[in-house]
Amino acid sequence: MAVELRYFNVMAKGIGPALVLEYSGIEWKGNKDLGFHGGLWADLKPKTPFGQLPMLTLPNGEIVAQTTAIINYIGKIAGTEGSGRDYALSQMLIGEAEDLYSLLQKFVPTSFVSIDKKLGVEAYTHFWAKTVGEHVGRLEVLCPSSGFGTTPGALYLFSILHQMVLACPGVHGGFWGATDEFRGLRQWYENTLDAPPTQKVAIAAMRICISVLAVHCCRRCRCSLGRAQWGRLYSTSSASTSSTLQHEAVAAGKNVSPGRCR
Numbered sequence: 568m569a570v571e572l573r574y575f576n577v578m579a580k581g582i583g584p585a586l587v588l589e590y591s592g593i594e595w596k597g598n599k600d601l602g603f604h605g606g607l608w609a610d611l612k613p614k615t616p617f618g619q620l621p622m623l624t625l626p627n628g629e630i631v632a633q634t635t636a637i638i639n640y641i642g643k644i645a646g647t648e649g650s651g652r653d654y655a656l657s658q659m660l661i662g663e664a665e666d667l668y669s670l671l672q673k674f675v676p677t678s679f680v681s682i683d684k685k686l687g688v689e690a691y692t693h694f695w696a697k698t699v700g701e702h703v704g705r706l707e708v709l710c711p712s713s714g715f716g717t718t719p720g721a722l723y724l725f726s727i728l729h730q731m732v733l734a735c736p737g738v739h740g741g742f743w744g745a746t747d748e749f750r751g752l753r754q755w756y757e758n759t760l761d762a763p764p765t766q767k768v769a770i771a772a773m774r775i776c777i778s779v780l781a782v783h784c785c786r787r788c789r790c791s792l793g794r795a796q797w798g799r800l801y802s803t804s805s806a807s808t809s810s811t812l813q814h815e816a817v818a819a820g821k822n823v824s825p826g827r828c829r
């Protein structure tokens with residue numbers, strides 16, 4: 568029997584577990600198969616361990632909550648967690664992905680939380696111009712020449728990096744910058760993006776959903792703008808051009824002056 572993954576119709580913390588499941592080969596169902604959507608959340612919330620999503624439901628009805636626990640659990644039952652150095656690296660990447668996600672939550676506006684309700688434009692600009700570059704630089708040093716692979720930690724990091732690529736203000740060559748400074752990391756990111764299991768989860772819309780809303784995650788995760796067709800995970804049928812345009816309008820209005828990316 569299949570395990571079930573439920574999340575809101577936004578990327579945020581749903582993409583990571585969806586990718587880890589898809590790459591694991593385990594049979595799984597997402598929102599689309601389960602008919603789950605935000606309208607059902609109020610009823611479900613009291614039944615979840617922490618009142619939050621994502622949640623994984625096992626065939627025996629037991630629930631696993633907390634993103635990091637979910638992806639680690641999948642890695643263990645599927646045997647994709649790696650061993651030795653691979654396992655250690657996967658765990659490090661889980662920690663780094665969580666750190667990056669917390670930073671995004673702190674500095675990057677969403678459809679419901681404007682930049683002034685975060686830490687403001689200056690902090691936002693500094694975040695993209697300095698902080699992100701430091702993190703990406705360290706990841707580049709850590710990245711083996713063959714890339715980070717497809718362990719749970721690698722896929723979780725990919726899911727957060729991908730949202731950063733989408734949310735980045737986009738000057739000087741976009742997230743990766745104009746130079747080849749982060750070649751190893753970028754190559755691994757692009758290979759992972761193009762790989763069939765990623766494409767199966769993502770479908771083409773992932774490439775056009777350009778917005779701070781890519782990282783949108785809040786108590787009212789019902790905004791249609793952040794939905795990017797994450798295949799089986801999400802029930803949205805299409806990310807329309809008008810949504811994409813709205814994304815850009817919101818991003819332009821909220822981000823004010825885009826700083827240098829990275």
Ligand SMILES: N[C@@H](CCC(=O)N[C@@H](CS)C(=O)NCC(=O)O)C(=O)O
Binds near residue numbers: 580635784785786788
């Ligand atoms: N530490 C948790 C955080 C999960 C979380 O913040 N979930 C948010 C959506 S991203 C949520 O469920 N919000 C709805 C609510 O609190 O009612 C994890 O990583 O799974």
